[in-house]
Amino acid sequence: MGIIKALKLCFEYQRYDDEGNIQDTQKAVDQVDLDIAPGQFIAILGHNGSGKSTLAKHMNALLLPTEGTIIIDGMDTKEEPELWKIRQKAGMVFQNPDNQIIGTVVEEDVGFGPENIGLPTEKIWKRVDESLQKTGMTAYRSHSPNKLSGGQKQRVAIAGVMAMRPSCIILDEPTAMLDPNGRVEVLKAVHDLNRLEGVTVILITHYMEEVTDADRVFVMDSGHIVMEGTPREIFSQVEKLKEYRLDVPQVTELAHELRLSGVDIPEGILTMEELAGALCQ
Amino acid sequence: MIRDITVGQYYPAESVLHGLDPRTKLFGVLVFIISVFVFRTFPGYLVATIFLVGMIALCKVPPSFIFRGLKPILFILALTMVFNVLLTPGEILWQWKFLRITREGLVLAAKMAIRLVYLVIGSSILTLTTTPNQLTSGMERAFRPLNRLHVPVHEVAMMMSIALRFIPILLEETDKIMKAQIARGADFETGNIIQKAKNMVPLLVPLFISAFRRANDLAMAMEARCYHGGDERTQMKPLVYSAKDRIAYLILLAYLAAAILFRITGW
Numbered sequence: 001m002g003i004i005k006a007l008k009l010c011f012e013y014q015r016y017d018d019e020g021n022i023q024d025t026q027k028a029v030d031q032v033d034l035d036i037a038p039g040q041f042i043a044i045l046g047h048n049g050s051g052k053s054t055l056a057k058h059m060n061a062l063l064l065p066t067e068g069t070i071i072i073d074g075m076d077t078k079e080e081p082e083l084w085k086i087r088q089k090a091g092m093v094f095q096n097p098d099n100q101i102i103g104t105v106v107e108e109d110v111g112f113g114p115e116n117i118g119l120p121t122e123k124i125w126k127r128v129d130e131s132l133q134k135t136g137m138t139a140y141r142s143h144s145p146n147k148l149s150g151g152q153k154q155r156v157a158i159a160g161v162m163a164m165r166p167s168c169i170i171l172d173e174p175t176a177m178l179d180p181n182g183r184v185e186v187l188k189a190v191h192d193l194n195r196l197e198g199v200t201v202i203l204i205t206h207y208m209e210e211v212t213d214a215d216r217v218f219v220m221d222s223g224h225i226v227m228e229g230t231p232r233e234i235f236s237q238v239e240k241l242k243e244y245r246l247d248v249p250q251v252t253e254l255a256h257e258l259r260l261s262g263v264d265i266p267e268g269i270l271t272m273e274e275l276a277g278a279l280c281q
Numbered sequence: 282m283i284r285d286i287t288v289g290q291y292y293p294a295e296s297v298l299h300g301l302d303p304r305t306k307l308f309g310v311l312v313f314i315i316s317v318f319v320f321r322t323f324p325g326y327l328v329a330t331i332f333l334v335g336m337i338a339l340c341k342v343p344p345s346f347i348f349r350g351l352k353p354i355l356f357i358l359a360l361t362m363v364f365n366v367l368l369t370p371g372e373i374l375w376q377w378k379f380l381r382i383t384r385e386g387l388v389l390a391a392k393m394a395i396r397l398v399y400l401v402i403g404s405s406i407l408t409l410t411t412t413p414n415q416l417t418s419g420m421e422r423a424f425r426p427l428n429r430l431h432v433p434v435h436e437v438a439m440m441m442s443i444a445l446r447f448i449p450i451l452l453e454e455t456d457k458i459m460k461a462q463i464a465r466g467a468d469f470e471t472g473n474i475i476q477k478a479k480n481m482v483p484l485l486v487p488l489f490i491s492a493f494r495r496a497n498d499l500a501m502a503m504e505a506r507c508y509h510g511g512d513e514r515t516q517m518k519p520l521v522y523s524a525k526d527r528i529a530y531l532i533l534l535a536y537l538a539a540a541i542l543f544r545i546t547g548w
Contacts, residue, residue, distance in 0.1 A: 062501060116506060
């Protein structure tokens, strides 16, 4: 049994006209089946409007499915009366670092989640210390978030989620607003959590380079999951990815072009070293 | 210039004032505000000044930082002073047509200025030494009895602390939008007041839209972090009075008593 399991999940956005009648409905997520094993690093790819963020919001019950079910750690989001129990298991980090930090001091922000689930004071402090350490933000604990860089703010947000000891974290384009340094910093923190703490990670992104280390990759297009597999399997289908308006990593693209022009190298090359190796043979 | 407002900006430091319980500090500001209005004479203001200077020395915030909070009220301050100086009847010191300056006017203007400046500095010290979260929990505790009257104390406190947290962010955003609009030919400098107010529209509309968007995002982020109102919520930094707070209360009460004494004896 996976930690996140979706069965024929559908979600419709409804648009209303001025009188409050339903004008039209738009399926943002359509018949999605998912099964994510604990401890995995999952990446979800898709261009803007493909439904990936909507799917992510189902994973911690911010949205409830119109049809179908999604089960998080054994709890059905439609049946559970106390949704915060699900949200504690599946934490979420959003795109804009400024809009998700509630505290004016780093440690107070990290403590916000544990306060909400009603932990006693000593336990909150223990968890705050722990998660600041895990994300490498201990040195900044008494700083104001406004004075941190984008990457650091995002790490604070991750620490805030970790303080609830979730079994999985969903990151909804966490690096979209960061500079390249911040991006590397956040991804490293996320990979460390996955590797060292065994937290299941679901990374939603449209940067292909961030996906190459994932265990499994899902590609979404207009509400459906259209491709699924290891990064190598996904990136060996360059033409198909382009159909879904996605780019492949530069190296993969180069290897693909070389292959098309007759160089004998395998499909699905992900790193520069690999390409160099293949070319030297 | 837009970032100069210090109200709502916490200044991290290790000082006696930073370490006090927020309820003590709230009470302190209340006492100070009352005292500023109770004192009516210059010896009285001297006492208030000594108190205020003592607080500034204790809080370890650079004074330039505290006084920066005065800039936004300079205009109001100047306006009150001018009106008080020119419109108070009394012993005439100088006259030119209908304009006249009276001794009483000067005294009143000085008193008004002292009051206004002290009010702003006093409350700035509170917000500079207290994180909005502490301030919230302080008010939440202080007003908890109102809960019985179905006043949503926790919700109001939470809204206040969030508003305070977003002030610097929104100010930064205002700056950004202003520059963006200036780059597109908007003019915020020239024209009369009505013209200027009209010119603010291209600044305010995007600012409001972005504020609503932020509010939406923040609400989602709070929900995602299990926020479900004040019930069953515990606190990371629960408020406990310490010996320091007891001493502070004694000092404050003594100060208040002095203020009342000054008033009664008419000093």
